[in-house]
Amino acid sequence: MSAVTNKHQAFAKRLVDLAMTRGASQAEAFVQVGRTADVRVRDGEIEDLTQATSKGAGLRVIVDGRLGFCWTSDFAEGGLSSFVDLGLSLAKAAAPNEHNGLPKLDDLGAFPDVGPLFDPQVAELRADWKIQAALTMEKVVKAFDPRLKTVDSVGAGESVGEVYLANSLGTQGGYDGTYVYLYASPVASEGEQLQTSSWVDYRRFFKELDSPEAVATEAARRTVRMLGAKKVKSCKVPVVFEPMMTASFIGSLAGACNGDAVHKKASFLAGKLGQAIAPKHFTLIDDGRLTKGLGTSPFDGEGVPTRTTRLVDQGVLGAYLYDVFTARKAGARTTGNAARGYRSTPGIGTHNLYLEPGKEPPEAILKGVKAGLYVTTMLGHGANAVTGDYSRGANGLWIENGELTHAVQEVTVAGNLTDMLQKVDAVGNDLTFRGSTGAPTIRFSELTVSGE
Amino acid sequence: MARGADFAEVYAERSDTTAVVLEEEKVKSAQAGQSVGVGVRVIVGGKVGYAYSDDLDDDALLRAAETAALIAHGDKQHAPVSVARRPLPTFYRLDKHLHAVDVAHKRDLVVRADKAARAADPRIKQVTATYADTTKRILVANTQGHLAEDTQDLCRMSVGVVAAAESGERRTGSFGGGGRVPFSHFDTFTPELVAKEAARQACATFGAADAQAGQQTVVLAPGWSGILLHEAVGHGLEADFIRKGTSLFAGKLGEKVASELVTVIDDGTMANARGSLNVDDEGEPTQFKVLIERGVLKGYMFDALNAKLMGQKSTGSGRRESFKHLPLPRMTNTYLAPGEQSPEEIIGGVSKGVYCANFGGGQVDITNGNFVFEVTEAYEIEGGHLGRPLKGVTLIGVGPVALKNVTAVGNDPLPDPGMGTCGKDGQGVPVGVGLPTVRIDNMTVGGTKVKG
Numbered sequence: 074m075s076a077v078t079n080k081h082q083a084f085a086k087r088l089v090d091l092a093m094t095r096g097a098s099q100a101e102a103f104v105q106v107g108r109t110a111d112v113r114v115r116d117g118e119i120e121d122l123t124q125a126t127s128k129g130a131g132l133r134v135i136v137d138g139r140l141g142f143c144w145t146s147d148f149a150e151g152g153l154s155s156f157v158d159l160g161l162s163l164a165k166a167a168a169p170n171e172h173n174g175l176p177k178l179d180d181l182g183a184f185p186d187v188g189p190l191f192d193p194q195v196a197e198l199r200a201d202w203k204i205q206a207a208l209t210m211e212k213v214v215k216a217f218d219p220r221l222k223t224v225d226s227v228g229a230g231e232s233v234g235e236v237y238l239a240n241s242l243g244t245q246g247g248y249d250g251t252y253v254y255l256y257a258s259p260v261a262s263e264g265e266q267l268q269t270s271s272w273v274d275y276r277r278f279f280k281e282l283d284s285p286e287a288v289a290t291e292a293a294r295r296t297v298r299m300l301g302a303k304k305v306k307s308c309k310v311p312v313v314f315e316p317m318m319t320a321s322f323i324g325s326l327a328g329a330c331n332g333d334a335v336h337k338k339a340s341f342l343a344g345k346l347g348q349a350i351a352p353k354h355f356t357l358i359d360d361g362r363l364t365k366g367l368g369t370s371p372f373d374g375e376g377v378p379t380r381t382t383r384l385v386d387q388g389v390l391g392a393y394l395y396d397v398f399t400a401r402k403a404g405a406r407t408t409g410n411a412a413r414g415y416r417s418t419p420g421i422g423t424h425n426l427y428l429e430p431g432k433e434p435p436e437a438i439l440k441g442v443k444a445g446l447y448v449t450t451m452l453g454h455g456a457n458a459v460t461g462d463y464s465r466g467a468n469g470l471w472i473e474n475g476e477l478t479h480a481v482q483e484v485t486v487a488g489n490l491t492d493m494l495q496k497v498d499a500v501g502n503d504l505t506f507r508g509s510t511g512a513p514t515i516r517f518s519e520l521t522v523s524g525e
Numbered sequence: 526m527a528r529g530a531d532f533a534e535v536y537a538e539r540s541d542t543t544a545v546v547l548e549e550e551k552v553k554s555a556q557a558g559q560s561v562g563v564g565v566r567v568i569v570g571g572k573v574g575y576a577y578s579d580d581l582d583d584d585a586l587l588r589a590a591e592t593a594a595l596i597a598h599g600d601k602q603h604a605p606v607s608v609a610r611r612p613l614p615t616f617y618r619l620d621k622h623l624h625a626v627d628v629a630h631k632r633d634l635v636v637r638a639d640k641a642a643r644a645a646d647p648r649i650k651q652v653t654a655t656y657a658d659t660t661k662r663i664l665v666a667n668t669q670g671h672l673a674e675d676t677q678d679l680c681r682m683s684v685g686v687v688a689a690a691e692s693g694e695r696r697t698g699s700f701g702g703g704g705r706v707p708f709s710h711f712d713t714f715t716p717e718l719v720a721k722e723a724a725r726q727a728c729a730t731f732g733a734a735d736a737q738a739g740q741q742t743v744v745l746a747p748g749w750s751g752i753l754l755h756e757a758v759g760h761g762l763e764a765d766f767i768r769k770g771t772s773l774f775a776g777k778l779g780e781k782v783a784s785e786l787v788t789v790i791d792d793g794t795m796a797n798a799r800g801s802l803n804v805d806d807e808g809e810p811t812q813f814k815v816l817i818e819r820g821v822l823k824g825y826m827f828d829a830l831n832a833k834l835m836g837q838k839s840t841g842s843g844r845r846e847s848f849k850h851l852p853l854p855r856m857t858n859t860y861l862a863p864g865e866q867s868p869e870e871i872i873g874g875v876s877k878g879v880y881c882a883n884f885g886g887g888q889v890d891i892t893n894g895n896f897v898f899e900v901t902e903a904y905e906i907e908g909g910h911l912g913r914p915l916k917g918v919t920l921i922g923v924g925p926v927a928l929k930n931v932t933a934v935g936n937d938p939l940p941d942p943g944m945g946t947c948g949k950d951g952q953g954v955p956v957g958v959g960l961p962t963v964r965i966d967n968m969t970v971g972g973t974k975v976k977g
Contacts, residue, residue, distance in 0.1 A: 121574070121851060122574050122596050124592045131558075141554070146560045146561060147559065147579075163555040167553070167554055222770070225769065260892055269892035269893065302893065307975050308975060337549070337687065338687070339651055402549075452921075453898070460696070464899065464919040464971045464972070466971070468893075468895065483969060485971025523738030
């Protein structure tokens with residue numbers, strides 16, 4: 074770790090020490106430092122180039138069981154005392170709660186070795202490379218099909234970040250990480266219709282990033298195939314989600330596994346631990362230690378070592394996700410899923426969430442459908458975690474005798490998550506990560522499609 | 526400017542945020558934060574360079590300016606620019622800034638809301654109440670010689686409830702509001718009023734029937750349903766999408782794009798409204814803009830850059846979430862002008878349809894015009910009267926088509942209570958919406974029940 078590293082680690086510790094001297098019973102500081110750069114292009118030229126540095130510190134103090142929280146982006150020595158006092162005074166406005174507090178010592182423990190998260194090649198990525206990559210993508214998109222006349226956006230960028238944590242129980246930790254990305258969203262036009270789609274790649278390591286040509290080609294292919302999209306008649310048919318849509322679906326499920334929602338009985342999965350909620354080929358995992366994962370870190374937002382949690386294991390609901398506060402309320406143990414930035418107190422979130430792949434190739438999954446919908450884009454938030462009601466706007470392609478035919482738009486797919494889970498009758502072998510959520514193609518034996 | 530830029534701008538911002546969150550009958554935390562930062566933007570032709578930092582020392586500012594100027598290369602000489610302060614109107618002068626109000630008063634609001642929600646109905650099992658405010662000070666100066674400063678207060682309180690019936694059925698309700706209002710706003714818009722409405726919504730839809738999927742006549746309740754207008758047309762009239770040719774409304778100025786009953790206004794000057802601004806984030810005064818007049822497209826919303834590139838004038842629509850973001854053309858308070866029919870007449874004229882009383886979120890794909898809305902409180906209309914509650918209703922349509930299918934507009938205009946945040950390119954900004962009662966024919970209703 075560099076000299077900068079030690080400076081911020083020391084700063085976190087200093088905030089904690091100061092809070093303790095000024096009257097806190099417990100204190101914790103969470104510090105983030107980072108920089109980002111992004112380039113977008115249009116018509117063979119730079120459209121915009123953004124570079125930024127940012128930093129911030131969040132301080133949690135507990136005074137007589139009351140929680141105060143404050144954050145700042147000003148690290149100047151002169152303001153620290155008043156910053157700490159602000160936290161202490163906010164604690165006085167809150168109510169005492171026996172569940173407030175730092176993790177217990179046996180929840181803290183040693184941090185796992187999660188492997189490298191930082192790539193010097195990304196940290197030193199030159200603006201020229203990004204500009205060239207973006208220009209190449211735009212060129213590839215426009216050469217793909219004459220109906221691709223413009224783009225919504227095409228660009229490249231990277232982010233470099235450091236995280237530090239210190240608490241009054243003596244926990245101290247820090248890690249740094251990088252990621253680099255490419256994105257393209259072309260626009261296709263034909264007659265009165267405009268269609269767009271997009272493709273991205275995100276990686277921690279430069280060598281693993283798809284080529285600009287590959288990202289652009291996939292974006293172009295996905296856009297052109299949407300031309301001629303039309304509504305279909307309302308019907309109940311098999312529905313296939315491509316990997317990105319499955320990723321969004323399992324995101325909704327993870328939301329229902331949130332230990333806080335479960336404790337408040339505000340989740341349709343409350344009270345179902347140990348029950349079969351899905352077929353055997355459905356295994357949902359949250360992994361905080363996945364090698365090179367975008368969501369990987371040695372510890373969570375309150376310094377608890379990360380781990381791997383099997384949320385759904387061969388169809389059986391295996392676990393809920395907890396941070397320390399919620400775990401105490403629910404009489405459970407933290408699963409190391411406290412998620413946060415410096416501007417917020419810990420909440421519950423996932424690290425690398427993925428659905429284990431099955432054996433069938435996606436083509437075979439489509440082959441089994443006589444008439445149905447292949448969903449490639451969805452609109453709206455869709456799932457109500459409390460009732461499990463699920464209803465989203467969908468775009469995609471119509472499946473006829475196992476083949477993809479015309480494009481479909483302006484329809485919704487609807488169901489109830491409880492019922493939808495039981496209806497997952499195929500899981501593909503094409504596990505795809507774009508960001509920190511990964512999923513394969515899946516098929517539901519029947520959902521309601523609303524159209525004409 | 527030494528590098529030959531056409532335009533350079535400095536945007537400085539300081540914001541102070543306070544939030545109090547209550548859950549499970551206890552004030553979970555009181556929080557406060559402060560962020561300070563500056564963004565430097567340089568424009569050469571259509572190219573934009575942007576750099577931001579939360580370090581405000583001279584070195585950091587100079588580094589930011591140099592980064593932003595990376596896109597400029599030339600040796601044009603510039604005389605020093607003299608900057609003059611713009612006189613500004615004020616649409617939200619507060620006697621006391623929200624930041625200066627004692628946090629104990631803010632805490633009292635959420636405590637009262639919790640009590641009132643639980644007292645409203647014995648079926649209310651969970652209550653989450655939140656109060657949050659920000660006092661934001663901005664300063665914008667540019668090489669056109671403009672200097673503008675503004676102080677923007679904004680607050681909101683909201684209540685979310687989960688209700689459970691004896692049958693085990695669970696429903697959710699939420700309500701809230703605020704704006705650029707003094708703290709005394711909550712003397713009339715009381716926590717009790719907010720809590721009762723949230724509780725009413727949750728309990729109103731117990732025993733709701735599944736919605737029929739397919740095309741139906743829908744009637745939208747006044748107020749918050751204005752989000753439909755925001756999604757279905759508002760975004761498509763923002764100048765960036767028009768310039769890039771990625772909006773269905775591009776090139777349609779002067780054409781009939783909606784039913785004659787439709788007049789759409791974006792007004793940044795409404796007193797104390799959530800979306801109002803004395804000055805936009807580029808230093809331009811906001812305006813009252815007629816976007817669509819009796820069905821005819823009259824104008825777009827411009828920020829300075831898109832206006833310049835398109836040979837137009839800024840409409841004071843350049844907004845950014847914070848110094849960390851480039852300004853984009855955005856809406857302020859967008860509403861539909863009232864018509865002549867009473868709401869009773871409108872509902873009475875529908876033999877079979879769906880009445881949409883409350884909405885969750887919405888989303889639009891600007892390019893193909895597809896939009897969706899989640900309706901959180903809906904009733905069937907039978908023979909001109911409201912009938913059973915419906916669940917799982919989602920509306921989906923194509924913006925310009927839905928606008929042409931508006932067949933009645935009520936005489937009961939209503940702004941939303943002040944709780945909207947609009948997201949675009951990852952930037953959230955506060956907005957207002959509003960609508961009188963509106964009837965739209967042939968709207969696709971997503972549901973789980975298929976006829977036949």
